[in-house]
Amino acid sequence: MRVVLVGAGGMGKAWLATILADPAVELAGVVDLDLDVARSALADAGVPDLPVGTDAVELARQTGADAVVNVTVPQAHHPVTTAALFAGYPVLGEKPVAPTVAQALSLVAASEASGKPFVVSQSRRYNAHAELFQAQARALGDLGSLATEFFKAPHFGGFREEMDHVLLVDMAIHQFDLARFLLEAEPVSVYCEEFNPPWSWYAGAASAAAVFEMSSGARYTFTGSWCAPGLETSWNGAWRLSGAAGSATWDGDHDPVVEGAQAGPAADPGEGIAGSLAAFTRFLADGTPLWGEVHDNVLSLAMVEAAVESAATGARVRLDDVLDRAHAQAVADERRDDVLAVLKGWGSARAALRR
Template sequence: MTHRTIPCGPDNPLRVLVVGAGSMGQQWLTTVTAAPETELAGIVDLDLDAARRSAADLGRPDLPVGSDAVALAADTGAQAIVNVTIPVAHHPVTTAALFAGLPVLGEKPIADTLAQALSLAAAAEVSGELFMVSQSRRWNPQLFALRGMLGELGAIGTLTTEFFKAPHMGGFREEMAYPLLIDMAIHAFDSARFLLGADPVSAYCQAYNPPWSWYEGDAAASAVFEMEGGARYAYNGSWCSPGAETSWNGTWRASGEKGSALWDGDTEPVLVADVQPAERARSPYSDIGGALRVFVESLRTGTSPMGEVHENTMSLAMVEAAVESARTGQLVLVDDVLDQAYAVALRDETRPDVRAALAGWPSVRGALAPHQAPPPAASA
């Protein structure tokens, strides 16, 4: 999708508001402050005291704060926002920003529901502003190396992820119906799409909650996705699994016609195959700092980045398909999930211009597919 450009970069830093002063907001405040491409213009939070504490912690007690992103942007001359609010607030905060002429870099997920994500994709089209999701694990150089290895294995039959952690985070995650699938597994699902270069066709998932779990909802799940081209992606994880914990990235195995590739999530992946080693591209970026750099570059150049809302929506579709399968006990077709979300998006959309854009889509996959972005130029 084409979007408005802004002359910005190290010599002309982009003035940014961070919206959300929670724990993840603190990481973004540090990242935005440290990046030469950006200048922190203010902090937005419904809890103004929390915003002021965050400013003081940065050593900038006079930094402007406010409870409304659009209003504070107008007051401070901010040019973009980083949306680090809770998922239920992603849609209203991002919509308001886009139509106020503010491009958005948002934390995952795109929105609280797939229907709202489709609404935001249409809102980006209508507003002409960039909305990029910081799917930060996409920028891991080791993941790029693993992707290169998959290219040497010929046809891929199976890609698997195991994820076992036991965090006591408190807050909204421990109250979710499907905390692992909704809040965490999307990282792995998105990485699987990147590794395979394919989108999901169907999902079968079982979710459950071990008796010792401190989560209200199902904190463990096993899911199998059929991907375009016929490969299967299998995810097995638990968010209440103490002992022998995996990396936060999970552990990965790819099985192809010429061999296998393994990644423990923390160190360099290993190729186990009788093939001639090839020079593999690596990401020049990493983590949320990399996502921020790409966001600024995309605003300056007009290029469509990985994580652009259209490109990222299918990762959220994987989540909703897995949740629907876990809820019903049935195999779920992703196109059915997309069609149901599209009907809800049309029904619930309150902006006539966004509803008209949605109504003009030839199909949901058709609207999303043209926006698939290739990986950025990478260094060997």
């Protein structure tokens, strides 16, 4: 599979190294709005002669690529991915699927209208310990509660220290997505509070607490902070799961610890973005099912949007209401007739996402 990589920033460089290391994938070229950034990423990776460009579709056509990997900033996810899908290229894109659920629904419809797959790389699912934790969750029978504590104190500098809802939008989407994966259930509603401790070095709320009701009846609770020095958790967070047949904890970095019914061994899904890329390659080659197909991924972003809305209003927010409002917004904003026809043809966004 020959791919064009779009976006050569911090995460783009990690993707560049991952693509070069995967024997099933060939890098056709690198696109960035800033050509010097693209050139220097290629030079740093030891492949300075590969083609560069500023337009993904143009470079994909010039180089005869098979697919596009979109690692641009979130604001560029919708335009870059839509253009690639309608030019005939399958797309693997970084999380979040888009900045808003409305744009995410437009991308679901664009994938349907173009007939090309769009997969969101939610790379924290690709983790052997998380896979084992999910197997353990199944062994514990009916599940009552899943909880994540996420406490870290990074000084990123740059956009994160200025953005609104920084913990919920930039970080918690990983844990919310993992909660869907671990519970094998979908979010129904959420109550959330977010706040910024007095010592925070972030402009937006760096701390949050949220309780989700899930479709299985289980509750998922998230508490976290990005300005919590001391006794820091792992980047995956610290997890606790309680089921009818016992309990399990996971520190995010090692195998889970269990008291109760034990699961057998679990398959290794590969690690992080390398696992995500390998799954995408297999999916395109022979249709092997994978995580993150855009229909499936939207609900992870919807959890974030619902939590932010709950924190702003002080009310419990239903996910169906978030999806209905996003659907109406997507219809109002859509500029492509073919995508609009798909959006209008859905009975409801929730029903469309179950496909």
